[in-house]
Amino acid sequence: MIRIQAEKINPVEIIDSVRNNSAGAVVSFFGTVRSEDETSSDIVALFYEAYNEMALKKIGEIIEEARNMYSIIDVSVVQRTGRVNLKEDSIGIAVSSVHRKDAFLACNYIIDKIKIIPPIWKKEIYSSGEVWKSETL
Numbered sequence: 001m002i003r004i005q006a007e008k009i010n011p012v013e014i015i016d017s018v019r020n021n022s023a024g025a026v027v028s029f030f031g032t033v034r035s036e037d038e039t040s041s042d043i044v045a046l047f048y049e050a051y052n053e054m055a056l057k058k059i060g061e062i063i064e065e066a067r068n069m070y071s072i073i074d075v076s077v078v079q080r081t082g083r084v085n086l087k088e089d090s091i092g093i094a095v096s097s098v099h100r101k102d103a104f105l106a107c108n109y110i111i112d113k114i115k116i117i118p119p120i121w122k123k124e125i126y127s128s129g130e131v132w133k134s135e136t137l
Contacts, residue, residue, distance in 0.1 A: 002056055004052050004055055008080075011089070014078055014092045018096040020096065024098050026103065028095075029111050031089060033085060042128065045086065046084045046124055048123075049121045050079065050118070055079070059077050061117075066106040074095070075096075076092075077091070078093075090122075095107045
């Protein structure tokens with residue numbers, strides 16, 4: 001499952017979508033909006049925009065690369081768009097594999113690539129204003 005959506009992310013749905021009888025491991029990652037980053041401590045929300053068609057294609061390519069590098073069974077990625085408030089998830093990823101090592105490595109690879117490749121843009125909303133960031137996540 002690869003999805004870009006404005007609705008809140010449902011972690012259980014993402015995790016359950018990669019479960020099967022062959023999977024001995026399910027690893028998940030949820031990128032959660034926090035109130036501070038490296039330069040500021042007054043973030044109140046994030047806002048995401050995406051070129052959906054191309055972003056879905058690029059995320060699919062990243063998943064295929066991960067499949068070629070690691071022994072994984074299934075992957076799900078859900079990216080939020082629109083306003084994402086504090087403590088909400090902006091992205092959810094789940095990876096299943098026979099053993100945990102490949103699931104961990106693949107999940108890490110996927111999020112690292114999603115941060116830089118797909119056309120997804122992030123704006124940080126501060127109590128004092130807004131700033132678009134060049135790195136997506």
